[in-house]
Amino acid sequence: MTVEAREARQPWILLSPALLVVTLLLFVPLLFIIVYSFWLRTATGADEVGFFLDNWREALGDPFYRDILLNTLKIAAVTTVVCAVAGYPAAYFIARSKGNKALLLLLLMLPFWVSYIIRTMSWINILGVSGALNTFLIWTGLINEPIQMLYNEATVILGLVHFLMPFMILNVFVSLDGIDRNLEDAASSLGATRIQGFREVTLPLSLPGLAAGGLLCFVLAAGTYITPLVLGGPTDAMFANLVFEAIITQLNWPLGSALSLMLLVILGALVLLYNHFLGMAQLMKGLG
Amino acid sequence: MGWMLIRVWAILVYIFMFLPVAVVVLLSFNASQFGSFPMTGFSFRWFIELANNEAILRAFRTSIILGGLTALVSTTLGVLASLALIRYKVPGQNLISTVLIAPILVPEVVLAVALLLFLNFLSLNKSFALLLFGHVIFTLPFVILVVQARLVGIRRDIEEAALSLGANPVQTFFQITLPLLMPAVLAGGLFAFTISFDDITGTLFWKPGGVETVPTQIFAMLRNSISPEINALGTVMILLTVGLPVLGLAIARWASMKSGG
Numbered sequence: 001m002t003v004e005a006r007e008a009r010q011p012w013i014l015l016s017p018a019l020l021v022v023t024l025l026l027f028v029p030l031l032f033i034i035v036y037s038f039w040l041r042t043a044t045g046a047d048e049v050g051f052f053l054d055n056w057r058e059a060l061g062d063p064f065y066r067d068i069l070l071n072t073l074k075i076a077a078v079t080t081v082v083c084a085v086a087g088y089p090a091a092y093f094i095a096r097s098k099g100n101k102a103l104l105l106l107l108l109m110l111p112f113w114v115s116y117i118i119r120t121m122s123w124i125n126i127l128g129v130s131g132a133l134n135t136f137l138i139w140t141g142l143i144n145e146p147i148q149m150l151y152n153e154a155t156v157i158l159g160l161v162h163f164l165m166p167f168m169i170l171n172v173f174v175s176l177d178g179i180d181r182n183l184e185d186a187a188s189s190l191g192a193t194r195i196q197g198f199r200e201v202t203l204p205l206s207l208p209g210l211a212a213g214g215l216l217c218f219v220l221a222a223g224t225y226i227t228p229l230v231l232g233g234p235t236d237a238m239f240a241n242l243v244f245e246a247i248i249t250q251l252n253w254p255l256g257s258a259l260s261l262m263l264l265v266i267l268g269a270l271v272l273l274y275n276h277f278l279g280m281a282q283l284m285k286g287l288g
Numbered sequence: 289m290g291w292m293l294i295r296v297w298a299i300l301v302y303i304f305m306f307l308p309v310a311v312v313v314l315l316s317f318n319a320s321q322f323g324s325f326p327m328t329g330f331s332f333r334w335f336i337e338l339a340n341n342e343a344i345l346r347a348f349r350t351s352i353i354l355g356g357l358t359a360l361v362s363t364t365l366g367v368l369a370s371l372a373l374i375r376y377k378v379p380g381q382n383l384i385s386t387v388l389i390a391p392i393l394v395p396e397v398v399l400a401v402a403l404l405l406f407l408n409f410l411s412l413n414k415s416f417a418l419l420l421f422g423h424v425i426f427t428l429p430f431v432i433l434v435v436q437a438r439l440v441g442i443r444r445d446i447e448e449a450a451l452s453l454g455a456n457p458v459q460t461f462f463q464i465t466l467p468l469l470m471p472a473v474l475a476g477g478l479f480a481f482t483i484s485f486d487d488i489t490g491t492l493f494w495k496p497g498g499v500e501t502v503p504t505q506i507f508a509m510l511r512n513s514i515s516p517e518i519n520a521l522g523t524v525m526i527l528l529t530v531g532l533p534v535l536g537l538a539i540a541r542w543a544s545m546k547s548g549g
Contacts (some may be wrong), residue, residue: 010457013374015408018369018428023427026391026399031405036405086301093298111305113529115486117503118522121510123310125315125377125519132311135325165305223395225489230510240397240489248493253405260401264394271393 030264037258047254055258065259071238073201075153076221079160083168084210084219086161091172091209091266100170105173112166118232120159124150149234158219159231167220168213175209176202215274219267239263309526314521334520344521347505351485354416354501358423358484359477365424366431366476367469371461373440392429400425401491414496423487427480434479438472449487472542478536482529 037055040048094104111119126132126137127149134146149155178203187197225240232238237245243263247256319329364379369388372378403422404414412418442465448458466473468523488503495504502525509518 011372011378014368014372014376015378015384018365018432019384021365021421021424021428022388022390024393025403026422027387030394030398031400032406032409033402036409086304088298088300089294090301093294107302108305110395110530111309114309115487115503115522115525115529117488117506118312118525119308121506121518122312122522125311126308130325132325162305162308165301169301219393219395225397225492226507230507240395243397243401244493247401247404254410256401257405260398264398267395268393287547 033257033261036254037261039254041252041254055255058255059179059262068237068242069239069262069266072222075157075160075238076218078273079157079165079221080214080217082161083165084159084214087165087168087213088210091169092178093206094169094173095176101177103229105170108166108169111162113165116163117230119162120227123155123159123162123231127155150231151236153232153236155231156228156236156238157204159227160224163227164217164220171213171216172206172209175206182258211274211278215270219270222267223263312519312522313526315516316523318516318519321516334516338517338520338524341517343500344502344505344517347500347502350499351501351503354419354423355481355484357420358427359481360422361420362427362431362480363435363473363477366428366435367473370432370435370439371465374436375444379548388432389429391426396426396489397493399447400490404493414494416499417500419491419494421494422490423484426487426490427483430479430483431476434476435469435472436470438475440467466492471539474539478532482532486529 036047038051038053040050040052040054042048094101094108097104102271124131128134129146129148129150131150134143137143138146182202183205184197187201188194192200222238225244226237228236228238228241239259240263243256243259246252246259250256309320314327316323316334317330317332318327319331319333320327375387378384400422403418403425407418446468447460447464450464452458455463457496485501486503487501488507491501491504492507500508502521506518506521509515
């Protein structure tokens with residue numbers, strides 16, 4: 001073999017283990033569940049191989065699934081908007097602060113590193129019947145009996161906002177931090193007020209970061225499985241709970257495949273749309 | 289005036305982020321036998337009970353072994369792939385990068401379902417190996433992102449100097465590139481460990497019956513009621529998941545100071 005041929009082979013030798021793992025453990029299984037979603041789970045519990053549309057008809061047509069899907073998308077949308085509205089000023093503060101930006105970011109990342117399940121359940125300590133808030137309200141005399149504030153859709157959204165806020169702040173911060181400060185100075189020297197300068201210069205330039213943060217928040221919120229189980233009531237199931245139910249409890253794997261593919265297609269379409277308009281590079285900046 | 293408002297708002301956001309975590313730590317030292325307010329006194333009893341809880345200790349062992357193996361496999365695969373992508377001209381580089389990052393873009397539930405059903409179809413039962421494979425697949429992209437970012441910053445000519453002085457590529461890798469890359473390798477490994485240690489959704493799909501990791505154990509305990517033990521466990525987890533990355537950061541800074549002179 002020539003030197004050139006050996007040189008050309010080297011990167012493939014280095015890449016092959018990772019590519020093999022991703023192909024075998026992600027792409028092949030995804031192709032498999034596409035095929036599997038057209039099979040049929042019979043009453044005996046065996047799978048009938050074939051091309052049946054029954055699972056898809058059930059997943060797409062049953063109002064039970066449709067309602068939960070819409071509700072899941074609604075919860076994800078509300079979570080994203082709350083994260084954006086609450087997180088943007090905080091990101092702006094970090095980016096424009098004269099103090100130690102690295103320290104402020106590190107502080108933000110600390111709760112981010114705290115285990116997801118711990119952060120989720122920690123709200124029970126705050127809002128539960130014998131939690132901090134009820135104890136405080138009784139102590140002040142505002143209420144006599146503790147109020148049940150937990151286990152509804154609002155607390156699910158609260159838990160999700162708490163979980164996803166750092167993603168939003170980090171992404172907005174990255175794009176705000178990259179804006180040339182001279183642009184704002186130029187705007188003000190040309191007579192723009194601070195608010196005009198922000199609206200005409202800073203805000204538009206930070207939109208890519210806002211979009212990246214929004215995409216991450218929405219996709220992660222819409223795929224949530226644990227939060228509704230810990231902080232939601234019996235009627236607050238989200239789509240991922242349906243998938244788990246179909247697969248682990250009902251053992252209807254073809255139907256579960258169809259349901260998970262539905263989620264993948266919807267969220268995948270968002271990612272592709274984002275990629276088309278803004279490109280993946282922005283997203284990777286915020287992750288790294 | 290406007291800046292004052294922004295400042296107050298930012299402080300409120302920080303309080304919102306920290307308050308629930310702080311309350312977990314506070315309640316874990318509560319002497320009361322219920323995991324809630326009011327505080328009746330300061331006590332370590334829940335940590336002692338925790339240390340004697342066989343199920344939790346077993347979950348800890350499982351999580352640490354799983355996280356360690358995940359970090360080892362993910363980091364090895366990630367470093368090799370990053371080297372190829374940064375140091376060589378590979379046709380279809382963008383496509384390959386996207387393929388390797390893809391596991392982040394697929395919702396975890398879907399990833400979990402696909403892998404579980406596929407292995408089931410191959411008549412492979414739920415096992416520790418499935419759990420490990422699963423964790424490797426969704427930590428790999430993070431390792432690759434971290435290692436690539438660092439590798440870009442290592443100057444090519446140092447490696448070329450070694451090669452021109454007669455070192456072969458393998459020697460060059462182990463004596464030049466790897467030591468320079470070490471902070472990123474450690475950071476990537478730590479990242480993989482933390483993500484694996486914290487994972488619950490995929491783990492619930494993949495874990496064989498009777499095997500619990502720390503998060504699934506906490507989740508199972510939550511079904512009854514929130515006991516003071518959970519708060520104590522939460523405090524230990526906070527110390528681990530916050531302490532380890534901070535320690536990693538400190539090591540990285542110390543290493544770079546040492547090498548930077």
